[in-house]
Each structure stands twice: as C-alpha cells, then as structure tokens.
Amino acid sequence: MLFKRKNPKIFCIGRNKTGTTSLSKAFVDLGFKLGDQVEAEWLFDDWVKRDFSKLKRYCQNAEVFQDSPFSLPYTFVYLDQIFPNSKFILTVRDSALQWYHSLVRFHAKLWANDGVRPTKDDLKRAFYLYEGFPYDAIKRQFGTPDDDLYCQSTLIKAYEDYNQSVVEYFKYKPDSFLHLNVGKPDSYWKFCAFLNKKPIYDEFPWEQKTEDLKV
Incomplete structure (x- = not known):
C-alpha cells in the first residue's frame, strides 16, 4: 500500500550505532510512519551495485527511513535528487572512536565468544537475512582484510569521511539538513524544531535493542 500523506520524506542517514534506535522511537511517538527496516536491508546488494531503482519504490510506503x-x-x-524537499538527519556520536567501540561491542555480543571481536568464521556463520550476511556487509562497506575485519583505522576513517561528505553536500541546504548527536541535552528540542513538531519529552527516549541487527 502506498503511503499517501503529503509530508516530505525524512531520511535518517547517520551510520548505524549513532542513536538511530532512539531516533526511531521518537519518530513513532510523534506519529510518523517508519519504513520496514528488514525489507530495506534486503536492498543491500542493490546498494553495492549503486542500483537505487527498488529503493525508490520502497520509499513510497512510509515517510521516515533509517539505517541500511x-x-x-x-x-x-x-x-x-529523487525526492526534492525531503529532510535529512545525520546522527553522530561524541567521537569516531566512541562509534567504533560501540559497533564492535554490539557485533561481539551478537556473534563472538566471550565478547571478543568477531572473526571471519564468526561472521560467515552468523545469520541475519541469510547465513553470512554480516560478513558480506562488513566486507562490502569497509573492504577490510579477513584477518582484521574490524580494523580500527579503516572503520574510523570510513565513519569520518562519510560524515564529512554529508556535511559538505548539505552545506548550502540548512533547511533540509540536521546534524544531530542524540546524547546532547538539547538534541531532542532541536530535532522537534527541525520537524516543526511540539516536543513531548525533555530528551530523547533511550532505546537499545540487541535483537535489532542494523549492521
């Protein structure tokens, strides 16, 4: 079913593990319709090929979208380009190193023994969407070697380069773009002002669901 409300699309484009679960909770509580995240993640192979045709169709079914x-x-x-007048929110952590440790801890909790960094074998055995998808996701996003899949310098550079590219792209479109750290005291009020919505909390609701993969 196509989503008919006339509000502009809102795209949350911060890397995974930057507070996007709390962000989605805030959107739902404000009455927004979120896209089905698992359905979107099946489009990962299309992203690898830079084929966005299915993504365009997928975006007709809701108004807020996030994660992979x-x-x-x-x-x-x-x-x-394809959804003019849309809004974009880039969520970030306090530092790239904080983001890196959060991602590694999360994946270790899901797939590795004793909380150590997952290995190639761990990720190839891991099941999400299909067996081995976590391995494919790490390799295709970061291109790290099999003996150091979570190479700190590579992942941190990817995080920083991505954030910088987003900020640079939206530099002259301030009405369309919000740079947000959900951990900051005033972040929820900035979020609501950006959406032209009345706040219903003093700060973002805290949400952390390990079962939500979001690699």
Whole structure:
C-alpha cells in the first residue's frame, strides 16, 4: 500500500550505532510512519551495485527511513535528487572512536565468544537475512582484510569521511539538513524544531535493542 500523506520524506542517514534506535522511537511517538527496516536491508546488494531503482519504490510506503541502506555512502545523494524537499538527519556520536567501540561491542555480543571481536568464521556463520550476511556487509562497506575485519583505522576513517561528505553536500541546504548527536541535552528540542513538531519529552527516549541487527 502506498503511503499517501503529503509530508516530505525524512531520511535518517547517520551510520548505524549513532542513536538511530532512539531516533526511531521518537519518530513513532510523534506519529510518523517508519519504513520496514528488514525489507530495506534486503536492498543491500542493490546498494553495492549503486542500483537505487527498488529503493525508490520502497520509499513510497512510509515517510521516515533509517539505517541500511540509508546510512550508507552515496544513498543520500540519490535520495535528495529523487525526492526534492525531503529532510535529512545525520546522527553522530561524541567521537569516531566512541562509534567504533560501540559497533564492535554490539557485533561481539551478537556473534563472538566471550565478547571478543568477531572473526571471519564468526561472521560467515552468523545469520541475519541469510547465513553470512554480516560478513558480506562488513566486507562490502569497509573492504577490510579477513584477518582484521574490524580494523580500527579503516572503520574510523570510513565513519569520518562519510560524515564529512554529508556535511559538505548539505552545506548550502540548512533547511533540509540536521546534524544531530542524540546524547546532547538539547538534541531532542532541536530535532522537534527541525520537524516543526511540539516536543513531548525533555530528551530523547533511550532505546537499545540487541535483537535489532542494523549492521
């Protein structure tokens, strides 16, 4: 069923593990319709080929979208062109290192023994969408070697480069773009002002669901 409300599309384009679960909770509580995240993640292979045709159709079914493939490089440029007047929110952590440790801890909790960083074998055995998808997702996003899939310098550079590319792209479109750290005290009020919505909290609701993969 196509989503008929006339509000502009809202794309949350911060990398996974930047507070996007709390962001989605805030959107739902304000009455927004979110896209089905698992359905969107099946479009990962299309993203690898930079084929966004299915993504365009998928976006007809809701008004707010986040995480993969919306959080991946190149996607935001296409979305800005194909959905004019849309809004974009880039969520970030306090530092790139904080983001890195959050991602590694999350994946270790899901797929590795004793909380150590997942290995190639761990990720190839892991099941999400299909067996081995977590391995494919890491390799295709970051291109890290099998003996150091979570190479700190590579992942941090990818995070920083991506954020910088987003900020640079939207530099002259301030009405369409919000740079947001959900951990900051005034972040929820900035979020609501950007959406022209009346706040219903003092700060973002805290949400952390390990079962929500979001690699």
